Amino acid sequence: MTGDGKSLAAFLSTLQDEKNVIALYPTNELARDQESQIKNYINLFQPELEPRVNRLSSAELELYAEQEKLKKASAIESRSKNSDILITNPDLLHYLHRKAYLSPYDNPDKLWNRIDKNFDFFIFDEFHVFSAPQIASVINTMLLIRHTNRNKKFLFLSATPDEQLIEKLKKAQFTYQQIDPIQAKKYQFPTTKAESKKLQSQHWRQVSREISLEFIPLESAFSASETWLKENKELILDRFIIPPNPPLEGGNMISSNLSSKTGEMIPPNPPSERGGNMTSQRFCKTKGAVILNSIAAVKRLVPISQELFHPYGLTVGENTGLSGQQTKLASLETDLVFGTSTIDIGVDFKINFLIFESSDTGNFIQRLGRLGRHNSFQRNGETIPFDQFTAYALVPKFLVERLFETTSPPLQVNQRYDRPQFNEVIRENYRKINNFQGYIRFAQSMIKSRLGVAKRNPTPIINNYPNLILHTLSDGQLNLTYHSIAENRGVLTNVVNNAVMEAYTEAGYEPLLYLPTGVIYLCDRDTPPISPDSLPQRVVETITSLCRSQLQAKQTGFGRDGKGMKYAEYYDLFFDEKALMEVALSATLRILRDGKASSAKKRSDNLLSYQQEGILSSDYNFQFEDDIRIDQLAEFGEKPLIILKRLVSKIRRFRNRQTLI
Structure with missing residues (x-):
């Protein structure tokens, strides 16, 4: 689950046992955030030998190589030598293992051989957002490290793990241990304040808070989310200047709601008429974020929101891949920040109001996980507690239909769900864009074309x-x-x-x-x-198996000749005695099926006449009426005898052969 301390657990080996670690993150923004977090861990644990922490991205590699007047390969080697914790990305690790930074005259293992020796532990954080080619390159790198007989450990961290990676690790014959806090009962989901207080008294740490989640169904248009935000900008403002309804009790739960089909936002309370001293209307206990897929949409929406929020003393910030470092840091202190994937992958910020769009399952769960991680935030040196946590999910209409409008919908409006249960529903009903199986099919098609x-x-x-x-x-x-x-x-x-x-x-x-x-x-x-x-x-x-299965299915060659069921001689080629009896029984029941006219009465009359003539014993009762079951028994009855005779004949031939030998 997001926020449960995976990152801290990952670095304990370095903080306590002085192990050297390479930590790999899918985005530079997350790597930057985690660098700060790791330094906080060092200050907290105060290890006897303080680990050296360095970050290395492609841009930083360029700068470092230029400053030190080194080639890139030498710069990477120098940086890694002087690091106990090296923070980088999976692409750079892949490229150096593919000799990307070496000249044609260098030994292929000149760079990666030394780096692999220096580090004991490889951490892949937020691996669920790795693209399929990245996952493939990671596994290839792991295979190379294992092939060079190095005893290294690899740790994958994710709040939404993907079973496809586990399958690939199995196929590559890696030994692994999967840590599942849910199965280990390391999560608790209280539904009342009393239960929450009891858990806190037992030293349980609250990972997440209860969220009221509103689904906004939108048409599948490129600008649908941007249009909705523009149309509902006044209601978004109301979240900051009008106190919300009393918070729900409990913790770590999700309460699902559904807005109207038109996508109209449900206000916190009926909005009052704005007027008078607007700054005095500011509601200080709301801090929010809007996470979108498009940088262009963020660029267009930020000035509109700034103009709307400014008269109320509220600030609006921007945090995208095009924003400078200072702009990004400042945006996290604003009342409302507009951002893209730079802030949804692992970056920890304190909000209680979230609007987000998503493109797939992992995207949805990851962005929702940004909300409810903290009880309060700081403003001008003052700690301001959050009253409640609200999220609006801007999603395609098909997802809302799958979640709420089927015959047996997996979610109900105004119901509460714990996070693992809710996340599983999203996984089952939302699309999976970053699907490793798709990459495999693509790779296969490329190979096949070759x-x-x-x-x-x-x-x-x-x-x-x-x-x-x-x-x-x-x-x-x-x-x-x-x-x-x-x-x-x-x-x-x-x-x-x-x-x-x-x-x-x-x-x-x-x-x-x-x-x-x-x-x-x-x-x-x-x-x-x-x-x-x-x-x-x-x-x-x-061929025998194929013919046998066809004969079992179609029972060609079975029929009635007035003296019982008969079968074609070629059945002897494909069936032993037991299997042939089973096929014969099935054919008998098919030909003499229920509802077919019975001849049992005639059979009864014949048997009674034989009894009167003294041919059959008078000890038996042969008086019965028409019943198709008697016909089935009579028709099938001679088959076991015929098959038994065939078996006896085989035994005699075998004995004669043994005698001759």
């Missing part, structure tokens, strides 16, 4: 350039190989292909590209070759 010339003949691909590239990139650890069938014979070719492919995959080959007469595989260089001797029997077994 391998497209192999549609008829894969040999050039395996023996020439693509295999050479793969061999080089994997340091000789991976190869491409293939199987190919001489002719395409329709369905039979497909059956043979599948049987051979099954043999390859069982041996550890990964299918990469499917061709009309074969498959290209990716494999480890030590993967054992496939013996052709085992393939004919595997193909026969595959």
